[in-house]
Every structure is written in structure tokens, then in C-alpha cells.
Amino acid sequence: MDTLVKSKELDSEFILNSVQSPIIVINSVKKTIIYCNHATEIFLELSRRNIIGKKINNLFKDDSYFISLVDKSIKSNRNINEFNVLINTLKKKTSVSISISKIENNDNLFTIILNDLSKSFELSKQYNFEKSAQSVSSLVSMLSHEIKNPLSGIKGASQIIQKRTNIKDKDLNLIKLISNEAERIKKLLNSLENFTDDRPIKKRSVNLNQILRSSKDSVNAMFDKKINYLENYDPSLPMIYGNTDQLFQLFINLLKNAAEAINKDNGIIKISTRYEHGNLPIKVIIEDNGIGIPNELRENIFDAFVTNKANGKGLGLSICAKIIHAHSGTIEFDTINNKTLFTVMFEKLKK
Numbered sequence: 631m632d633t634l635v636k637s638k639e640l641d642s643e644f645i646l647n648s649v650q651s652p653i654i655v656i657n658s659v660k661k662t663i664i665y666c667n668h669a670t671e672i673f674l675e676l677s678r679r680n681i682i683g684k685k686i687n688n689l690f691k692d693d694s695y696f697i698s699l700v701d702k703s704i705k706s707n708r709n710i711n712e713f714n715v716l717i718n719t720l721k722k723k724t725s726v727s728i729s730i731s732k733i734e735n736n737d738n739l740f741t742i743i744l745n746d747l748s749k750s751f752e753l754s755k756q757y758n759f760e761k762s763a764q765s766v767s768s769l770v771s772m773l774s775h776e777i778k779n780p781l782s783g784i785k786g787a788s789q790i791i792q793k794r795t796n797i798k799d800k801d802l803n804l805i806k807l808i809s810n811e812a813e814r815i816k817k818l819l820n821s822l823e824n825f826t827d828d829r830p831i832k833k834r835s836v837n838l839n840q841i842l843r844s845s846k847d848s849v850n851a852m853f854d855k856k857i858n859y860l861e862n863y864d865p866s867l868p869m870i871y872g873n874t875d876q877l878f879q880l881f882i883n884l885l886k887n888a889a890e891a892i893n894k895d896n897g898i899i900k901i902s903t904r905y906e907h908g909n910l911p912i913k914v915i916i917e918d919n920g921i922g923i924p925n926e927l928r929e930n931i932f933d934a935f936v937t938n939k940a941n942g943k944g945l946g947l948s949i950c951a952k953i954i955h956a957h958s959g960t961i962e963f964d965t966i967n968n969k970t971l972f973t974v975m976f977e978k979l980k981k
Contacts, residue, residue: 654686654742655733658704661686664739675721686742696728701732704740777819782919785812799865806909818848826971831956835979836872838914839863842901845881850885855894862902868978870912872957880953884916884972887947891920891970910975922965 652673655665666681674681674689681689687697696717703710703898709731716725725747733739788809792802846859888899900917954961959976 651746652744654744656686656700656740656742658738658740661700661704663689670744673724674719675742691720691721699728699741700742702728703732707732707737714894717744767856777815781812781816781819785809785816788812810931813902831873831876833871833873833957836874836877836944837867837869838877838912838976839865839867841874841877842881842903842914845878845885846901848882849885849889853889855897857889857892858896858898860898862900864903864905867905868912870957870976871979872976876953876956877928880950880974881914881916883947883950884974888916888918888920888970891922892918893920905978912978914974914976915971916974917969919969922970 647668649667650669652670653665653667653676654663654670656662662683662685663681664683666678669726670677670681676689686700690696696715699710699712699715706875709729711727711729713727714725715728727745729741729743729745729748731743733741785808788805791797791805792809797805807886842863843861846861850857850859885899885901889897892899896919898919900915902915904913904915905911906913950961954974959974961975962973964971
């Protein structure tokens, strides 16, 4: 027998509690819940003692369709599967897929399995975010290679012309301008290439609260309009393992976007940090009351050259995606009543 099985009895309770989808067993006569797994407690945001013994229609408020599916399964004595059903718990609304089935050898017991579709959506957003992080690396690498060769030729030609003695001062100044601009573009490409380097970045213990304060001060100095900052930093926020320069660039980009989006007179930017248990427990939330993100851009907002700014290059959020990906984190966003909310999540520093 496997040593793991020897060390821990794998009974049905242990197995069901390891399943990530909510599982509910009801008595079909009284329609009361006689069993739920741990995922059900998380989904309903209730403890098991507040779930067991309750009628199912008392925990799923105003869910006539969901309850009707349960009734239909019981009355017809057959299994029912339904995709993308909006159900209302006591605390939230969620789209789920539902599987209702009769337990064999027991006419009075039915199981209900719920699959939270919002989690699938979050995984899809995370995939798109990681795809964007990779796409900007490929794009910058290609552009840098293609541009640097002719750029070197332009700069070399301008230097040769400068050495000629019969050039007028006016023309010489233009040639120097060409040389200087070529060098400036080359430096810009070199800085962008830092984000295409797949080698591990140098990391150390980092205090995100300190980086956010410094980033806010830098962004505030960039704008001549009044910005109301509402800051709420968790003083006990754990450290993360990160690169200070890249994280500084990340939050400068996010805060700069927020500052550009808000109204000149009553612009508000909220910055907060908090710790929530989970795989990525450290959260940084940046919210502004600006113009919001247009619906047509939302699916591709982290892609390179996607922007709604008149003079924007569309690289800021792509670079953010690259930095977050390098730190094994993720980012989510939402727009509600023109308020844009970005949530960046990281692992805590392992001791």
C-alpha cells in the first residue's frame, strides 16, 4: 500500500473536502442540506454549522430558476446539468454551472455540484495577462534588432559628414541633431531590451509600502494639477521577494495612468495594501475616479500599442505585465461607474 495512504486515512470526508467545487447533499423530502464540503463554506461565506439543516431555498435567495432545477430533478428522478446559471447567495451573485444528481441506492438524497464560472474567467484573464507579458518581450526584441542596424548606419554617416571641412555651421548643427537623435533612440531601445532579457532578475527582500510611497511622490511631481491621494497601507504587510527598480517602474506606470485619467479639479487616487490568505496574499489596489477603460479595450489592455490616449504609445501596461510576470504575480482590473481599479497580487517572502 502507498505510504501516503498508510499515514493518512483517505475516507470520503477527506476526499470531498479536497475538491475545489462546492458539493451539497440534500434530503429531497424536506429539501434540507444534510452535507456540504469545505468549498461550499467558502462559496457561501458561511460555516458548516450555519449550512447543515437549512432548507436550500433559505441559503439561495431569490433563485427561482436554480430552485426550480432542483425541484425538477427531484420530481423527475433524473440528473440535470445546466451551464451558466446566475445564482444569488446571501452575500453575492455568481454565475455557475450546476450538476444535480440522485445518489444511487437512496431515493431521498440528491447531490448538487456547483462550478464557479467566475474562477474560470479569472484564469482566462490571467492567461491573457501572461500572453501580453510574453508578446511585449517578443515585439521589443524584434524591433530592437531591426532598428539598431540602420540606426548605426545613420549615426556613422552623420559622424563622417561632420569631419568634412566645407560644411556650413547651419548644416553642421542639423547633422549633429541627427547624430544625437540616433543616439537617443539607441538608448531607448537599450532600456526596452531590459524587459526582453529572460535571465532571472536580481531580487531581494522588498517593502511594497515604501515603494508605493516613493512612486506616488514621483508621479505627483510630474503633474501640475491637484491630485487627492487617499492612502491606506497595511503596516504589517509582509515583505516580498522582488527587484526594487522594476517594482518602482511598475507602480509609477499604474499611478501615472491613473493621474492622466482623472479630472483636473476633483481627481482622486486611492492607494491601499492588504494581506488576504491565498496563493497570492499580498495585494496592492490602485483606484481612480477618472474616465474608465473603454469596453473595446478591456480584453487586450495589456497588449503592446493598445491605448485610448491621443499621444499614448500603449507600452506602459505591457511593461507592467512583464514586470509582474517576472515576479510570479498577477494583476486584475475593473471599471465601475467610471472608476478604474487595478489589483496587483504577489507571493509573500518565504522564510
